[in-house]
Amino acid sequence: MQVQHYERVPQNPVNMPGAQGCAIRWLVGPDQGAPNFAMRQFEVSVGGHTPQHTHPYEHEVYVLEGRGVARSGDAEQPLRGGDVVYVAPNEVHQFRNTGDTPFKFLCLVPNVALEKQVAVAPECDS
């Protein structure tokens, strides 16, 4: 059993086209050998956003801190700590920080996402 605080996990900038002010921590992923899915933590700085994109697998998201929105096309839904977001496969989505503090959330993906390198190859930009 491996235990560590998320702040001890290295954080790296998200350099995908369409991302602005985003950093990622792989909390549970390939390094742990998890066979089915991966837990990542995203931190979006004030004014920042993830790419607006789509991919053929789901996201399961849990908002930890800050204020933001989940955008899908023209629709936006506000987000705060404790909110849960399910993004179905092939659904266009984007997360934006609309507050004045870092916007932090967990975003889990199945391992098929790793094979497809979604973290560095969005299908469309914002």
Place this chain on the structure above:
Amino acid sequence: MQVQHYERVPQNPVNMPGAQGCAIRWLVGPDQGAPNFAMRQFEVSVGGHTPQHTHPYEHEVYVLEGRGVARSGDAEQPLRGGDVVYVAPNEVHQFRNTGDTPFKFLCLVPNVALEKQVAVAPECDS
């Protein structure tokens, strides 16, 4: 895209042998049609614990609130908000509230766990 606060998700007692004072919310699961894995939230009351058990798939855990320990056999590791736990397949594990407030954490499982009905059929008791 589905958004809801975790507190609006129905909470049910965990009636597995070996569980004490545990309740579960299925934040993302079969109702949402997620194809690969499920996000559950557990709330363990003061003095309570999950069953001590093992199963052939992983857990990915994120501690939200309260104080507790992750026990694996004779080993215990303290837990607090922001801690991440990876439980590998076939690893014995148990989560215990050691604080004086509810101990809340996310615990994600691959869908194979649903087929095996682990939520109601632990392989061994505490």
